[in-house]
Amino acid sequence: MPVVLARVDSRLIHGVVVTDWFGKLSPKRYMVIDDEISKDESLKATMRMAKPSGTGMSIIDTDKAIHNFKNGNYDTQRVFVLVKDPATLIKLIDAGVEIPKVDVGIIFMGEGKTKVSSYVAMGPDDVQKLKTIQSKGVPVVLQYIPNDPEEPIERYYDKVK
Numbered sequence: 001m002p003v004v005l006a007r008v009d010s011r012l013i014h015g016v017v018v019t020d021w022f023g024k025l026s027p028k029r030y031m032v033i034d035d036e037i038s039k040d041e042s043l044k045a046t047m048r049m050a051k052p053s054g055t056g057m058s059i060i061d062t063d064k065a066i067h068n069f070k071n072g073n074y075d076t077q078r079v080f081v082l083v084k085d086p087a088t089l090i091k092l093i094d095a096g097v098e099i100p101k102v103d104v105g106i107i108f109m110g111e112g113k114t115k116v117s118s119y120v121a122m123g124p125d126d127v128q129k130l131k132t133i134q135s136k137g138v139p140v141v142l143q144y145i146p147n148d149p150e151e152p153i154e155r156y157y158d159k160v161k
Contacts, residue, residue, distance in 0.1 A: 024146035
């Protein structure tokens, strides 16, 4: 299984992801899966500059990610998947991509969202998507950095209004 962790993170590539999580996971590839960002060459170039030396980075749309996983393109790699929206992970799982665990790291505040932890705000839609992922047998935890304890995401569902 090439995916070592999938993370929901509104910031996608940033210091914590390329330092702390790199040390914990030792990924060979960072994979940002986002249908909009995959079209923005300037932003993609900026993100690639942040990756640790010796690692690969893919910034691709959901369909291409599914195609590449199905073709075995990453079978010999340790892939750290990063998405902004849990809906992307549902599409991957439904297409047969094995996701061993989902970490909710950062979800920005927005309309209809309630701050549930220092770095995570969720709305009813987010809760439903995360419950869908869990219903498919994939554990979902909240953990900002690897040294933080993993917390079951369902502890936070009741805080959403």
